[in-house]
Amino acid sequence: MDERLDYAPCGYISLNDDSTILEINKTLISLLDYELQEVQGQHINLILTRASKTFYQLYFFPMIRLQEKVEAMYIALKAKSGQEIPILLNASRNEREGKFFNDCVCFPMKERYEYEQALLTAKRETDQRNRMKKKQIEELDLLRNELECKQNELLELNEKLRKLAETDGLTGLKNRRCLQESLTSTINLHAGGSQPVSLLLMDIDYFKDINDTFGHMTGDRVLQEMGRLLEEESRKEDVAARYGGEEFALILPNTDKFEALKIAERIRWHVEQADWGKSAITISVGAATFVPGDTESSLQSKADNALYASKNGGRNQVTHASDLKL
Amino acid sequence: MNQNTLIRNNVNVTGKGTKAMIFAHGFGCDQNMWRLVAPAFEENFRVILFDYVGSGKSDYNAYSSTKYQDLHGYAQDVLDICDALDIKDAIFVGHSVGSIIGILASIQDPSRFERLVMLGPSPCFLNDPPHYKGGFEKEDLEGLIGMMEMNYIGWANYLSQVIMKNPERPELYQELEESFCSTDPTVAREFATATFFSDHRNDLQNVTVPSLILQCSDDAIAPIEVGKYMHSVLTESAYALMEATGHCPHLSHPEETIRLISDYLKSVADQDSLNG
Numbered sequence: 001m002d003e004r005l006d007y008a009p010c011g012y013i014s015l016n017d018d019s020t021i022l023e024i025n026k027t028l029i030s031l032l033d034y035e036l037q038e039v040q041g042q043h044i045n046l047i048l049t050r051a052s053k054t055f056y057q058l059y060f061f062p063m064i065r066l067q068e069k070v071e072a073m074y075i076a077l078k079a080k081s082g083q084e085i086p087i088l089l090n091a092s093r094n095e096r097e098g099k100f101f102n103d104c105v106c107f108p109m110k111e112r113y114e115y116e117q118a119l120l121t122a123k124r125e126t127d128q129r130n131r132m133k134k135k136q137i138e139e140l141d142l143l144r145n146e147l148e149c150k151q152n153e154l155l156e157l158n159e160k161l162r163k164l165a166e167t168d169g170l171t172g173l174k175n176r177r178c179l180q181e182s183l184t185s186t187i188n189l190h191a192g193g194s195q196p197v198s199l200l201l202m203d204i205d206y207f208k209d210i211n212d213t214f215g216h217m218t219g220d221r222v223l224q225e226m227g228r229l230l231e232e233e234s235r236k237e238d239v240a241a242r243y244g245g246e247e248f249a250l251i252l253p254n255t256d257k258f259e260a261l262k263i264a265e266r267i268r269w270h271v272e273q274a275d276w277g278k279s280a281i282t283i284s285v286g287a288a289t290f291v292p293g294d295t296e297s298s299l300q301s302k303a304d305n306a307l308y309a310s311k312n313g314g315r316n317q318v319t320h321a322s323d324l325k326l
Numbered sequence: 327m328n329q330n331t332l333i334r335n336n337v338n339v340t341g342k343g344t345k346a347m348i349f350a351h352g353f354g355c356d357q358n359m360w361r362l363v364a365p366a367f368e369e370n371f372r373v374i375l376f377d378y379v380g381s382g383k384s385d386y387n388a389y390s391s392t393k394y395q396d397l398h399g400y401a402q403d404v405l406d407i408c409d410a411l412d413i414k415d416a417i418f419v420g421h422s423v424g425s426i427i428g429i430l431a432s433i434q435d436p437s438r439f440e441r442l443v444m445l446g447p448s449p450c451f452l453n454d455p456p457h458y459k460g461g462f463e464k465e466d467l468e469g470l471i472g473m474m475e476m477n478y479i480g481w482a483n484y485l486s487q488v489i490m491k492n493p494e495r496p497e498l499y500q501e502l503e504e505s506f507c508s509t510d511p512t513v514a515r516e517f518a519t520a521t522f523f524s525d526h527r528n529d530l531q532n533v534t535v536p537s538l539i540l541q542c543s544d545d546a547i548a549p550i551e552v553g554k555y556m557h558s559v560l561t562e563s564a565y566a567l568m569e570a571t572g573h574c575p576h577l578s579h580p581e582e583t584i585r586l587i588s589d590y591l592k593s594v595a596d597q598d599s600l601n602g
């Protein structure tokens with residue numbers, strides 16, 4: 001071997017396709033701490049670590065055969081003492097006198113190997129952390145979704161409860177409590193402005209007789225039908241409610257006395273005209289319209305007085321509170 | 327689907343024969359590994375070369391970590407190709423893990439295969455004392471994967487970022503592609519795990535297709551004991567110890583490889599005609 005190559009500042013080794021070591025320079029031999037005759041003619045496995053032997057078969061050999069060169073491959077050599085020597089290796093496949101040689105140069109990369117190991121370790125840790133972070137974010141997302149679902153369920157439930165709380169079970173109209181609230185808010189909304197507000201109170205005439213004669217089931221059906229009729233007669237912004245027993249109420253926002261009486265009369269007429277089956281049914285109606293100084297309770301008591309007057313006046317009629325003689 | 331499979335697995339069909347001969351590469355490379363052997367069979371066979379999904383010039387978009395977490399996913403590739411080319415009674419030639427992939431495919435659908443030829447097969451790389459010697463301890467395999475990481479797969483993300491940040495330097499990608507048989511690093515790691523940490527010894531008894539085991543002398547990856555073990559468990563298996571050393575006789579000793587496969591196929595053909 002050329003002396004310059006023999007002592008070059010890199011290892012040189014030439015292999016045949018059986019991976020037999022044909023030539024090896026002094027630099028590499030001394031790096032491995034062998035004598036020339038101990039390695040020449042031997043299989044490359046002699047100077048490879050366990051992992052490198054496999055790696056050589058899996059990567060080095062196919063590459064040098066198929067691509068005729070190998071560049072910057074990291075493997076580990078095994079010195080005579082068994083010590084591992086990480087090296088970087090370049091190889092090319094060359095033909096000389098009709099034979100093929102896989103010529104390799106290599107140099108130790110002990111320190112670089114340490115750097116790279118440290119970098120790889122750091123990278124693995126980062127990857128691991130990123131994976132964990134991703135997993136945690138996914139878990140959080142899942143929890144957030146669950147929370148949202150639960151919240152929506154809760155909102156729906158609350159909405160259901162709210163409806164139940166303000167609805168009269170038998171007629172499906174608003175109940176007394178809700179009527180009270182609606183009346184307060186309607187008055188608050190309109191009393192300040194110039195919009196009139198009216199209230200109708202309605203009572204089914206001789207309802208006790210219906211119950212007594214035909215039974216409570218029939219009585220309930222009459223109440224339900226009355227609720228349906230009232231719903232039908234009320235406008236979108238009106239609030240129809242069961243006031244209690246056989247008594248009903250209708251809040252009429254933006255409605256003056258004249259209009260309120262018209263509506264009341266129409267309802268009374270419809271009730272009288274409706275087919276109630278076994279007996280005729282009529283209602284008495286008391287109406288009141290908000291005037292300055294009124295409160296929701298004064299308005300209710302005026303309407304109540306008017307209803308009383310309708311009852312006393314012979315039932316099946318409408319009376320407005322402002323027409324009562326004081 | 328058929329056309330998709332052929333593109334997905336970069337299937338190449340050559341040869342003048344009618345009987346199909348499928349060549350399945352091993353871990354770490356692609357169909358190029360058969361360059362010195364496959365052409366010898368083109369005269370009498372319909373030669374089929376392909377890359378597993380995730381190897382060579384296959385469609386990497388078809389790769390799924392779940393499907394290819396074990397060798398059954400790769401066996402499905404083989405069966406898909408048989409289906410796409412309407413192959414029956416093929417000669418299947420597998421290298422290393424490619425042999426085991428062929429074994430799994432043949433168990434699933436024996437009608438596709440007439441013979442299995444296996445170069446350096448190993449059903450289990452790990453030692454399982456006291457009765458089985460795969461040749462590797464767990465640390466050895468971890469050392470191997472560590473070496474792969476140091477060379478390539480560990481740096482994959484960084485390398486791909488470097489490439490993406492330097493679109494004006496396409497040669498970077500070119501170099502990378504050449505450097506490790508264009509195997510995607512994520513896939514390489516998962517394929518390595520599927521290959522080296524699998525144990526298919528129990529599958530061997532379910533193989534019904536006759537086979538030939540080509541065992542290399544002095545193979546660091548599939549030692550002679552492993553080849554003998556396979557021969558003892560596989561029914562109707564023939565065994566030949568090659569002069570070739572190493573793990574890639576189809577690259578290092580193509581003539582011997584071709585001769586042994588041809589002789590085997592000829593002998594079984596003679597036998598069949600005698601029996602028939």
